[in-house]
Amino acid sequence: MGSKRLSVVVTRRLPEVVETRMKELFDVELRNPDTRMTREELGAAMQRADVLVPCVTDHIDATLLAQAGERLKLIANYGAGVDHIDVHTARQRGVLVSNTPGVVTEDTADMTMALILAVTRRIPEGLALMQSGDWQGWAPTAMMGGRVGGRRLGILGMGRIGTAVARRARAFGMQIHYHNRKRLRPEIEQEVEATYWESLDQMVSRMDVISVNCPHTPSTFHLMNARRLKLLKPSAVVVNTSRGEVIDENALTRMLRAGEIAGAGLDVFEHGHEINPRLRELTNVVLLPHMGSATVEGRVEMGEKVIINVKTFADGHRPPDLVVPGML
Structure with missing residues (x-):
């Protein structure tokens, strides 16, 4: 030049x-x-x-x-x-x-773990209780969440970020499963003790937590559509730090409201900063303003x-x- x-x-x-x-x-x-x-x-x-x-x-x-x-x-x-x-x-x-x-790999993977913990351990609900001034002190059955150790994590998209999430989740005692366009090399699979699922439907139906870590392309648009979301266990949690368009947000909102999915942690949304108001009202949903790499x-x-x-x-x-x- x-x-x-x-x-x-x-x-x-x-x-x-x-x-x-x-x-x-x-x-x-x-x-x-x-x-x-x-x-x-x-x-x-x-x-x-x-x-x-x-x-x-x-x-x-x-x-x-x-x-x-x-x-x-x-x-x-x-x-x-x-x-x-x-x-x-x-x-x-x-x-x-x-x-x-x-x-953005490490920072986004950190935020993915933060969302998994925030949803399963009800951190925002605890925060809201403290900020309201209504907390009456400790009680044996108050604010009970779920243990992350031993849970099955299904990673959708095992690129740089997906693999970094797997390493962290492994340290928390989670069982690692993944679906990807192509299977990882055996040595990487062994390192994070990950189980590969060729069928996304079969993986989704068996997981406790789903983490979306794939890019948004024409082939991943609404990859988590209403039909696939319905395969999730009612106790399952969905976390997305990738792109909002990968999940059918309306279907997800409907199912969360109906108690058909236990919770969600979302850092990205299907329509940019225009977020479904019904999603914002839910106590079992953690919403962040696209902070994954911030x-x-x-x-x-x-x-x-x-x-x-x-x-x-x-x-x-x-x-x-x-x-x-x-x-x-």
């Missing part, structure tokens, strides 16, 4: 150290105030930038890509998931897409990966975290 500094547009505020480094390296336009860009703003940004740095809340579809200028050559996504970007259309138009894989360390590392991808591209090389349509 020669010695000219690349024009980079960032769609949301990033950690300060990341923004400072970007200013040093590129001709960067930062987002101020920190609000989501409208479609019009996104379209305009894609016309004036060499590189766009979007995040999960920016939906970049074929229509928007058609408006992109000749300059746009790279979409360096801030985050691992790229289901909000039409990667196929981007590649057809000569625009590369990169992401930041691996960075650690200072993780978000800075994510920014560093974006910078490496953009810098490598600026130097005329293939970005290390290039997303190839065949991967999706």
